Structures are given as C-alpha cells and as structure tokens.
Amino acid sequence: MLHPMPSFGSFAILLALALCVYTLFSGAVSLRALAVGRQLAVPAEALRETSRRAGIASFIAVSCAAFALIWAAFTNDFSVDYILHHTNRDLPSLYKFSALWSGQEGSLLLWAWLLSAYGFVMRIRDKADVTLHAYASTILSAIQIFFLLLLVFAAPPFAIAAGPLHADGFGLNPLLQYPEMVIHPPMLYLGYVGFSVPFAFALGALMMRYPGEKWIHITRRWTMVTWLFLTCGICLGMHWAYAVLGWGGYWGWDPVENASLMPWLAGTAFLHSVMMQEKRGMMKMWNVWLIFATFMLSILGTLLTRSGLVSSVHAFAESDIGYWFYAFLLIVFIVCLFTFLRQRDHLRAENKLESLVSRESSFLFNNLVLLAACFTILWGTLFPVLSEYVQGSKVTMGPPFYNRVAVPIGLFLIFLTGVGPLLAWRATSLRSIRRNLLLPCLAIIVSAIVLMATGLRPWNEADGSTGAIFSLVCFSLSAGVITAILTEFLRGANVIRNQTRKNLLSSTLLLTRRNTRRYGGYIIHFGIVVLFIGVAGSAFNQSRELEMSYGDSLQIGSYKLVCQSYSQDSNANYDTDYALLDVFHNGKKVTQLAPERRFYNASQQTSTIVAIHSTLARDLYVVFEGRNPETDKPIIKVFLNPLVNWIWIGVGFVIFGTAIALVPPLKPATRRAEALEPTKAPRLDSETWALPVTKSTNA
C-alpha cells in the first residue's frame, strides 16, 4: 500500500540530514582552511558559502517533514503510527495541529524544526560577522544532525502502523486538550532550542579565538529572546497545571518541571554575568562555561524526561532514546572541555575584582546563588537515583524537600536582586551604601511590622510549618526590593527632570528610553518580585471538599458556594459531568461557576476542567472531582488560593521588561548635536551631561 505523505515526510528528514552533514563538513573544512591559510580545490570562501546555503535548505527540508506530519493529522491518516496514537477523527483542528508535539517522535521533530528555524534566521543574518556566523552555523548543524539521526533511527515520526488500517485513532491525551497546550510546548521548546544559538556562538568564538566581546553583542538579543521564550514556556506550563490538573497548585517540583527550570536558572546567571565581560572584561571563563552548562542542562532536561532515569507523571515511557542523549551529552562535554583547554589563555580576564562590596561581586554572588538553586534542583531530581545506588532503595524528593531547601535560596536571591543594582562598579563606599540602602531597609522593617500587626504571625501556625515564616520574609524582602527599584527610577528621573523641566512621568519615560537595558532590567526584577509575592501567598492556601446536592452550600473563608444544579452533556469528542454553583462573597452573589469533569471517548480517559473566580487578592478554585458512586451526587473540592494572580501579573512585567531591554536605546539630543558640531568642546553643564556616559552604558 502506498503512503505518499509519510514517504514524503521521511524523505524530507533524510534530505535534511544529508544537507546538515554537508553543512557540517563543508563548514569545518572551509573554516579550517581559512584559519591555517591552506588552499583547497575550490576557494574556501565559496565552500563556506555553500555550507551556509545547505544549512538554509535544511530548514526547508525539516519544514516539509513537519508539514507532512501535520497534514497526516488533519487528513486522519491512521496508517501513520504516531497519528493513530495521538489523534482521532473528532479531535478539534486546534489539537490536531498540536499533535505535532504530543508524543515523543513529534516533539523531537518539533525540536529539529525549531533548531533549523533558528539556524535559518542566523544564517540569513550573517552580515555582522561572516566568519563567526560560519562557525556558529557549523556547530548548529552538528546539533541538528543529532536530532535528525534520532528521527531517522530511534524515533521515526512517519513509521507505519502495524496490522490492518484503523478506522479511528486512539485520541489525544485529555490533559493536552486545553488551549494553553497549543502554545506551551512550542514556547518551552523555543527556549530550550534557542540556547543552542548562544552556545554555538560561544563555542565558535572560542574555537576561532575571536577577539573582543563582539560575539556577546551579537548573541545578546538571541539570549534574551530565548530566555523570554523559556520564561513564557515555564509560566504557561504553570498556568496549564493550575487550570487543568485540578490539584490547586501550579508547581509540583516534578522532575519534568525541574528540567525546565534548570536551564532557565543557568541562562539567567549567564545574562547577568555576561554584563561583567562586556563592561569590565571579567569572568570570561565563567561565562563560557555558563552558556555551555545552560545548553547541556537543556539536553539533560530532555534526557531526564525521555530516558526513564527518574520517574515523573509527565515523562514519556522508558525507551532506548536515553542512550542517544547520554552519548550526545558526553560528546558535547568533551568538545567543550577540549576547546576550552586548548584556548583557555584567550579567556584571561582584563580586570580583577577589587572589593567584596561592589557591583561586580554582587553579580558574582547572584551567579553563585542562581547556580546553587540550579544545583539544588538537579540534586533533588537525581538524588533518588543516587539513593538507589548507595542504599539500594529509591526515595521521593517531593515538595517538602524543595520548600525547605530551594525556598531559602530563592529568598537570598530576592535580597541580592534588591542590593546588587544599588552598588557601584569596582567598590562602593560606606556612605553610598548607607544612602542607597536606607529606604529599602526601612521598607523591609516597616512591612514586616505591618504584616505581623495585621495578623501574619508565623508563630501562631498550628502545624509548625515553615511556609508562613518564609512568606513573611518574602513579603518583607519584596517590599525592600520594590522600594529600591522605585528609588532608582525616581533618582534617575529627577536628574532628567532637572535637565529638561519635564514632568516626572515624562522624565521616567525618557530615562527608560535612554537606557532601555538597565531600566528594562529593573522592570524584569520588579516582575520577578511580584511573582515571588504571588508564590509566597501559597503558604495560606485553604481547601474544603464536600459532596453537594441541589441547594447544598459550602463555606470557605469569606466565600459561600451554593449548588444550583448538576447535569451531564456530551459531544462527539467527550461526555461532560458538570455542576452549577452560585458564589457569594460576604453574602453578595459575585458569580456562577461551572466546574466540569470530562470523559474522552477515544482515549477512554477523564480530565477535569477547573472553574476559577479570580481576583487580585485570591482565587476561588473549584474542582468537580467526580460523582459518589453510591449517591450519584457530585463531589466538589474548593481551594482558596491567595495572591495567585500576582504570579501572572509578575510574568507580564517580566515580558514587558524584556521587551523594553530589547529596544535599542534612544540617542540623546546632545549626542546628535555634538555630531553636528564635532569641533565644539563638550560643556560641563547639564545639557551635555549624558554625552560621554550614554555612549559607554549603551554599548
């Protein structure tokens, strides 16, 4: 029997593999020839150009393969094993599209496609530095070859299903049939895969002993955009877990969740410490290893989820694919180590740290804490394996471990977020520390006192849990950090206001536009603090569970829920059980909620659709857990989760801040004026103030 589209997809993958192999070898040969000045049968520059073009063509080939799989999903081609197991005829179109990343083979194809897309953009924008881009392109093609080899030999997405042709598929996992699942995995993958680009540039720059820090300027936007994608991916995953899984939380410290957080933490550390290299030529070795580690953690995360090394509710079944990842990770590490050892003299720092109390040391401590957090999560994820090896029995590393170990480290990080930007480069005087830290410290003390006075008294917690004390510390530190950030904005805006006579708001906007990177960074810090405040609210979650019949009511906090009705519905894809609940707040009806429980016909699986009444102060989170088989009445579980909205608002600020930081800074009018009058000596008055300074900060 002929299978035209699966055959087309398989050949597209093979073609992409051939093109990537050509990109790798022609790139390596031409770059080596150019480096040592050797003559080839064809000019090395021409060979390098063919390598670039082959890389671009590989994007088209992988796109064809991805298209073929989506086409197979939309045309219900159940001869393809992957389509048979991840779709069915009645699946809505949106989820047929998302079938591309619903299973192992498809998600590996998505990874390969995104990598080729990043490579495509990088290769067509190679004018900044052709040779450096050629190195990066060659390294990217090596990574791409690994994923294409997986698709050809270990996890072919176009494998034909054995036996007779099925009339319908087995359906998509119900947990994935949620709108966020259409964008969460691509976002997360854009983050994971995106770190390949700065990794390739860093390794390439090291291989070619690239002079100066230009590679950092070239990759800065790549790194930030990638970091943003990963941030969004993680947060969408949190929101999906919150809205779909129905356990009232958004983060369960599952190994798969941890796998996404580790490269994020390492990438965040890199984004901070790379400023030291740009600004002062320091920490070059550290930065190179940070980006190597970030990339390797992305691969490790994939290994953890696919090898069956650790148990996770998200993980794919144990398969031989893990060995491929072990081998790849080992090769990457050896290549990185070898290149580093050969070229380490190129990474000598131009300056050394001069003081423990300086911006540089705050960056270093910030890096240390971020990496400590990353290590803690890696340790917690892998400790069950270690325990089995040492003690002969696995242990569980659940939320109690992370809440006690990772949370204090996170609080230390908040503290550094507030203090770091207030310190000067090289060394900070005691006077300056006193002046800059006075208000934030006052804010910490005042907020702690106010919180304790208004009822947040951890010593009253009956179960002796540390959650309340951590929350108190988090709220107080957050108040300090927010004060520090606002003070920085106000101080800068006041300088501009004095110069330009504009109002405070216009001055703040102008200030931000003049140094988008710095003030965008502050907005990101603000967002992270708001997010932490939201997370700290989880220490005060409440929940109640009740079997509810018509007219029954349930009281939780200041909310009262009254069951109006419960019924059933069905469509071609699933049957629904739902309850209609009137919600009263302090005696006044505020909304009606309809939590559902769905039974999907194709996969014969159930899923909950949570109903949430969300306010800035708290979420009323209602789950239809099912029906009591004896009474047939619905069992409703209600959670009262304080401050959850702050998490999503914080993420919004992080996105906004990153967007600001990506915008090129405004050139001050004084700088343009000087360009028009090059012979005119700069005056030391307020109008020329930003002239030499902006040049250096915005480099």
Added chain:
Amino acid sequence: MRKRLLHIALLCVLAVPMLGAGAPSSRFDAIGHKLMCVCGCGQVLLECNHVGCPDSDREITELRNEIATGLPDAGVLNWFVAKYGPTVLAAPLRGGFDVVAWIVPFAALLLGIGIVIFLIRIWRRRNPPNVPPSGPQSPLESSLRDRIREETTY
C-alpha cells in the same frame, strides 16, 4: 547605621521562636503532607484529588488510625515506610544517607560563597585598588562624581 543593623538582627532573632512546634490537633495535616499517595499520581497524600483513587482513602484512614494509637510523628512515618517502602515519604527523612540530601545544597552554597570571598581577597592583595587622589573635594566635584556614577551604572 549600626543601630539599624542591630534592629534587623533583633528581628531575625525574634524570628527564631516563630518556628515553634505544632499543636497535636494539626498532626494529621502535618504528617499527611509528609506522605505521598502511592497510586503513582506523584502527589502528596492530602493533595491527591482523584475520586476513586485506589490508595489515598485507605492511606488517609491508616494515618488517622496510627495517630490515634498515640505513636509519635516519627513512629507514624516509620509505620508507613515499613508498609509501603521509603518512597511513601514525600522527602528523605529516615536519617543516615538521607541526611546527605539536605546538607549538600547548603554545603555547596556555603563552599561557593567561601571560594568567592577567598578569591576576591587574593585578587585584592595582588592588585591593590587605585587610590583616588586624597584631599577635600569641592561640592561641585562631589556632585559631578555622583552624577557620573548615576549615569554610568547599569
């Protein structure tokens, strides 16, 4: 400044008694959050939300019974470990090698901080910082320097 630091230190000291022991009535919640549901859902026992879960209801009943026998917390946890194996604990709490799980992250952080401080001290000794010209600065110079710092920092 010293006073302020003292106040902060005092606050930290005051925070210590806040970590007081729990009342007996909340033992069910406290212990229930140290145990996992064994059905494979990967959730803490008291947060397992599966109606018809084959294990959580039985575990919860067992937990109530064991607390009612008057066993201390450790005794209740040991009873569960003996019945379901060590993976029933939500975190490694058995002592012995399990302690390593708790110590290593903090040890790594402290070691890192120690190394950083040590390195900075060595670098400072090798490269003494440039001493700024001594002598009183005019108010104009001081404000100028402050503004330069304002504008040049990230």
